[in-house]
Amino acid sequence: MNSKTMLYIGKRILLAVFTVWVVITVTFFVMHAVPGGPFVGEKATTPAVQAAMEAKYGLDKPLMEQYGTYLKDIVTKFDFGPSLKQRGRQVIDIISDGMKTSLKLGLIAAVLSAIVGIVLGAVAALRRNKLIDRVIMVITTAFVSMPSFIMGSLLLALFAIKLKILPANGATPAGLILPIVTLALYPMAYITRLTRSSMLDVLGQDYIRTARAKGVSGGKIIFGHAMKNSLIPVLTYFGPMLAYIVTGSLVVEQIFAVPGIGRQFVSSITNRDYPMIMGTTIILAALIVIMNLVTDILYKVVDPRITLE
Amino acid sequence: MKIKKIVAVVLALVLAVGVLAACGNKNNDGNGKSDAADMKSISVCLASEPDTIDPALNSAVDGATLLAHLFSGLAKWSQDADGNLIIVPDAAEELVEGVENEDGTVTYTYTLRDGLKWSDGKDVTADDFVFAWNRAASTELAADYGYMFEIVDGYEEIWEMDDDENYVNPDAKLNAKAVDAKTIEVTIENAVNYWNELLAFPVYFPVREDVVSNEAWATDPASYVCNGMYTMKSWDHNSVITLEKNPDHPDADEVTMDTIKFYLSDDANNQLSNFKNGEWALIDDVPTNEIASLKSEYPDEFFNVGQIGTYYVCWNINEEILPADSGLTGEAAEKAKAEIRNAVSLLLDRNYIIDAIAQGGQLPASSFVAMGLTDADNTEFYKNAGSSDEFDGYFDTSADALESNFNSAMETLKKYYDYDEATKKFTNFPSLVYLYNTSEAHKAIGEYIQSALAGVGIDMKMENQEWNTFLNTRKKGDYSIARNGWLADYNDPICFLDMWVTASGNNDIQYGKGDHANLKMYDLDLTPFGYDVKVEDGTWAETYDVLISTIKGCTDKDARYKMMHIAEDMLMETGCITPIYYYTDLYMLDSSVEGFFSNPLGYKYFMYCTYKAG
Numbered sequence: 045m046n047s048k049t050m051l052y053i054g055k056r057i058l059l060a061v062f063t064v065w066v067v068i069t070v071t072f073f074v075m076h077a078v079p080g081g082p083f084v085g086e087k088a089t090t091p092a093v094q095a096a097m098e099a100k101y102g103l104d105k106p107l108m109e110q111y112g113t114y115l116k117d118i119v120t121k122f123d124f125g126p127s128l129k130q131r132g133r134q135v136i137d138i139i140s141d142g143m144k145t146s147l148k149l150g151l152i153a154a155v156l157s158a159i160v161g162i163v164l165g166a167v168a169a170l171r172r173n174k175l176i177d178r179v180i181m182v183i184t185t186a187f188v189s190m191p192s193f194i195m196g197s198l199l200l201a202l203f204a205i206k207l208k209i210l211p212a213n214g215a216t217p218a219g220l221i222l223p224i225v226t227l228a229l230y231p232m233a234y235i236t237r238l239t240r241s242s243m244l245d246v247l248g249q250d251y252i253r254t255a256r257a258k259g260v261s262g263g264k265i266i267f268g269h270a271m272k273n274s275l276i277p278v279l280t281y282f283g284p285m286l287a288y289i290v291t292g293s294l295v296v297e298q299i300f301a302v303p304g305i306g307r308q309f310v311s312s313i314t315n316r317d318y319p320m321i322m323g324t325t326i327i328l329a330a331l332i333v334i335m336n337l338v339t340d341i342l343y344k345v346v347d348p349r350i351t352l353e
Numbered sequence: 354m355k356i357k358k359i360v361a362v363v364l365a366l367v368l369a370v371g372v373l374a375a376c377g378n379k380n381n382d383g384n385g386k387s388d389a390a391d392m393k394s395i396s397v398c399l400a401s402e403p404d405t406i407d408p409a410l411n412s413a414v415d416g417a418t419l420l421a422h423l424f425s426g427l428a429k430w431s432q433d434a435d436g437n438l439i440i441v442p443d444a445a446e447e448l449v450e451g452v453e454n455e456d457g458t459v460t461y462t463y464t465l466r467d468g469l470k471w472s473d474g475k476d477v478t479a480d481d482f483v484f485a486w487n488r489a490a491s492t493e494l495a496a497d498y499g500y501m502f503e504i505v506d507g508y509e510e511i512w513e514m515d516d517d518e519n520y521v522n523p524d525a526k527l528n529a530k531a532v533d534a535k536t537i538e539v540t541i542e543n544a545v546n547y548w549n550e551l552l553a554f555p556v557y558f559p560v561r562e563d564v565v566s567n568e569a570w571a572t573d574p575a576s577y578v579c580n581g582m583y584t585m586k587s588w589d590h591n592s593v594i595t596l597e598k599n600p601d602h603p604d605a606d607e608v609t610m611d612t613i614k615f616y617l618s619d620d621a622n623n624q625l626s627n628f629k630n631g632e633w634a635l636i637d638d639v640p641t642n643e644i645a646s647l648k649s650e651y652p653d654e655f656f657n658v659g660q661i662g663t664y665y666v667c668w669n670i671n672e673e674i675l676p677a678d679s680g681l682t683g684e685a686a687e688k689a690k691a692e693i694r695n696a697v698s699l700l701l702d703r704n705y706i707i708d709a710i711a712q713g714g715q716l717p718a719s720s721f722v723a724m725g726l727t728d729a730d731n732t733e734f735y736k737n738a739g740s741s742d743e744f745d746g747y748f749d750t751s752a753d754a755l756e757s758n759f760n761s762a763m764e765t766l767k768k769y770y771d772y773d774e775a776t777k778k779f780t781n782f783p784s785l786v787y788l789y790n791t792s793e794a795h796k797a798i799g800e801y802i803q804s805a806l807a808g809v810g811i812d813m814k815m816e817n818q819e820w821n822t823f824l825n826t827r828k829k830g831d832y833s834i835a836r837n838g839w840l841a842d843y844n845d846p847i848c849f850l851d852m853w854v855t856a857s858g859n860n861d862i863q864y865g866k867g868d869h870a871n872l873k874m875y876d877l878d879l880t881p882f883g884y885d886v887k888v889e890d891g892t893w894a895e896t897y898d899v900l901i902s903t904i905k906g907c908t909d910k911d912a913r914y915k916m917m918h919i920a921e922d923m924l925m926e927t928g929c930i931t932p933i934y935y936y937t938d939l940y941m942l943d944s945s946v947e948g949f950f951s952n953p954l955g956y957k958y959f960m961y962c963t964y965k966a967g
Contacts, residue, residue, distance in 0.1 A: 301627070
C-alpha cells in the first residue's frame with residue numbers, strides 16, 4: 045500500500061470520527077427535544093419520585109452539561125452509562141448481548157446471500173435466455189419485490205405453523221434458521237441480478253473474446269477473468285448491505301422474536317431510554333461508517349486501477 | 354461442468370441445513386412441552402424483557418408474575434377448593450388481626466414460618482422484610498410503587514420536603530421493626546381492608562441487604578438471591594427466563610411444575626405463531642384483529658377474565674365546548690359544560706363498541722370505579738354507585754335503554770346548541786379533537802365515537818401520537834378529549850379516586866387547574882360522618898381534595914366507603930369521565946394444561962400446573 049493510499053485512509057478515518065460526532069450531537073439534542081421522558085408511564089409517579097429519579101441519573105442538570113459529561117465518558121472511559129428502563133443493566137452490556145445475536149444472524153445471512161447470489165447470477169449469465177436463466181430471474185424478481193415482513197410471515201406460516209418443523213421464536217439455534225433465510229433472501233436475489241448483468245457485461249468485453257480465441261478453457265475464463273471483474277458492483281452493494289444486515293432488522297427480529305439489536309433500538313426510543321438511544325445510535329452509525337470505509341479499500345484490492353483519493 | 358458441481362454442492366448444503374433443523378426440533382409434540390419426559394416443564398410468554406425483576410422496582414404485571422414465583426412475601430394469592438381467589442399466609446405463619454392503638458393506628462405482629470431459606474441457603478429473617486420495606490419506600494430508590502407504603506406509619510415523614518425541595522427527615526424510616534429474627538411488627542395509619550392484599554404485592558416481598566447492595570443483582574441469575582417456590586436458573590436477555598423449582602421451599606411438595614420457561618416477546622403475532630406452533634402453552638397477548646376468529650377457532654383455549662380496570666374517555670375540563678354566543682361564563686358555564694359532557698356520553702352505544710370493536714368480552718361501564726372492586730359489605734362497588742335502583746352505576750348501559758338515553762341526551766343538548774330539524778343535526782357545536790396513542794384498537798374505538806357524534810352534527814377530528822408523547826400531552830392537558838384507561842393496584846376504590854386530586858400526577862382532566870381552579874361551585878358535607886367539614890360553593894381543592902384526604906385518614910369502614918361513593922359522584926357529575934368498558938384480561942392457554950389460575954390484577958400462576966393425561 046503506498047503513502048497516497050495511507051493518507052486517504054487516514055483522512056477517511058478522521059472523517060468517520062467527525063461523522064460519528066455529528067450523529068452523537070444531533071441525536072442527543074433531538075432526543076431531548078422530543079416530548080415525554082424515561083420516567084413517564086400510564087401511572088404517573090409523584091413529582092417527588094420523578095425528581096428523585098432525575099437527580100439519580102443526572103437528568104436534572106442543564107442539557108449542555110449532560111452533553112459534556114456524556115461525551116467525556118464515551119471518549120475517556122468508553123462508558124455508555126446505565127439503561128434508564130432496564131434498571132441495573134449497563135447500556136454496553138445490553139448492546140453487546142443484542143449485537144452477538146444480530147452479528148451471528150447478519151453474517152450468516154450475508155455470506156449465504158453472497159455465495160448463493162453470485163453462483164446463481166453466474167449461472168444465469170452463462171445460460172442467458174435459457175430456461176434456467178428465466179427461472180432464476182422470475183424467482184429473484186419475486187424475492188426482490190417482496191418486503192421482508194411478508195416473506196417472514198409466509199415462511200413462518202409454512203414452516204412453523206403448517207409443517208411445524210421449525211420454531212417460531214429465536215430463542216434456540218433452530219429458531220434462527222427462518223430469520224436468517226428471511227434476512228438473506230432479498231440481498232441474495234439482488235446479488236444474483238447484479239452478478240448476472242455485470243457478468244454479461246464482462247463476457248462481452250474484448251479481452252474475454254481474446255482469451256476465448258487463444259483457446260483458454262471455459263472455466264478459466266469465468267473464474268480467472270470474468271468473475272473477478274464482474275464482482276465490483278456486487279462489492280459496492282455488499283459493504284453497506286452487510287452493515288445494515290448485521291445491525292439488525294427490526295422487522296425480522298419482531299416477527300421471529302429474535303433477541304437482536306434492532307428491537308432494542310426501537311424500544312429504546314419509545315421508552316425514551318436516553319443512554320440506550322445514544323448507545324445504539326452510536327454503535328450502528330459507527331458500523332455503517334466503518335463498512336463503507338472497508339468497501340472503498342476493498343475496491344482497490346479487487347481492481348488496482350482504481351485510485352483512492 | 355464446474356458450475357453444475359457448485360450448484361449441486363450449494364443445494365446439498367441448503368437441504369442439509371433444512372434437514373438438520375427439522376431433526377433438531379422433532380421432539381415437539383404441540384403443547385408447550387418438549388417431550389414425554391418433560392411433562393413437568395411449561396413454556397409461556399407474557400411480554401417482552403421485563404424492565405426489572407427487583408421486587409421493589411417492578412411496576413409491571415409480567416414482572417409481578419415472575420416475582421410471585423420467585424419470592425415468598427408474608428401473604429400470597431391462592432385458589433380455594435371452589436376455585437375462588439383468596440389471600441393466604443405465605444412466609445407468615447398466619448395473617449393476624451391488627452391491634453388498634455389509641456391514636457387510631459393499627460399494629461400487626463407477624464411470625465415467620467420455620468424453614469424459610471434464601472436460595473443461597475441463608476435463613477430468611479424478620480430483618481430482611483423490614484429492610485426491604487424501608488428500601489422500597491425510600492427516596493434514594495424512588496420506586497414507582499414506593500407509594501404502596503403510603504398506608505404504613507412513617508411514610509409521610511420520609512417524603513416530607515421543605516420549601517427548597519430538600520427532604521426534611523433524611524433518616525426517617527417506616528414504623529416497622531424486627532422484634533426478633535422471626536417476628537415483624539408493623540404499624541399502619543388506619544385499618545384498611547386491602548392490607549393483606551398489599552402483603553401479597555411484590556413491592557412488599559423481602560430482599561436481603563448484602564444481595565441488593567450490588568445494584569445489578571436482579572439482572573443475572575448468579576446474583577439473583579430469592580426465597581420463593583422457584584429460583585432463576587438462567588436469563589437469556591430478551592429471549593427467555595428459565596425458573597426452576599426450589600426443592601428447599603417449605604411448600605415445595607405442592608409445586609407440580611419443575612421448570613417454567615418465560616419467553617420474552619412483545620409481538621402479539623409472534624406470540625400467536627408460537628402458540629399455534631405448540632411451542633408456548635400460554636400467551637398473554639393476542640392480535641386485536643384476530644380475536645373474533647380465535648374465539649371460534651379455539652373455543653376451549655381462548656380466555657377472557659375480569660380485570661380490575663376501566664377504559665374511558667377523558668375530557669379536559671378547561672376545554673371550551675359551549676357555542677361562541679352562549680353568553681355563559683364562570684360557574685354557570687361549567688355547570689352547562691358538565692351537563693353537555695354527560696349528555697354526549699349517553700350518545701354512545703357501549704355494547705356496539707364491545708361486540709364489534711373490542712371483542713374481548715368486556716363489560717359496558719357505567720361508572721369510573723371498575724367492576725371487581727368491592728364495597729364495605731363485599732358487594733360490587735359499582736353496583737351501588739349512582740342513585741338509580743333500576744340499573745348499576747350512573748346510567749343504563751343495556752341495549753333497551755339506548756333509545757331513551759339518546760333522547761334524553763338530545764334534549765339536553767338542544768338547550769345549548771342550535772338544532773336543524775331538517776337534517777337532524779346540531780349546527781354550532783364547536784369542533785372537538787380526539788387524542789389517542791398509536792394502536793389499531795384505540796383508533797377503532799375513536800372512529801366509532803367520531804361517527805356516533807357526526808350523526809348528530811358534532812364534528813370530531815382524530816389525532817394520534819406516539820405513546821410517550823401522548824402521555825406527556827395528556828398529562829399537560831394539551832387536548833380536548835383523550836382516550837384513557839386505569840387499572841387498579843389493589844382492591845380498594847381509593848386507587849381510582851385519589852388520582853383526581855389537584856396535585857396528582859395522573860390528573861389528566863386538569864381538575865382544579867387553570868380556569869377550573871377558581872370556580873367556586875362544589876359542595877361537600879361530611880358532618881354526617883362526624884367530621885367538621887361543610888363547604889358550600891367551594892373550589893375543587895376545597896372540596897374534592899379535602900374529601901380524599903379525609904377518606905385516607907378515616908378508620909370507620911362504613912363511613913369511608915360512603916365517602917368514596919360521594920367522591921365518585923362528584924367526579925361523574927362533572928361529566929369529564931366517559932366510561933366505556935371494564936377491562937378483561939385476554940390470554941390463550943393450551944387445553945392440555947390444568948391447575949392454572951390468574952388473579953384480578955392479571956398475575957398468572959403456573960406452579961400448580963399439570964398436563965392432562967393422554
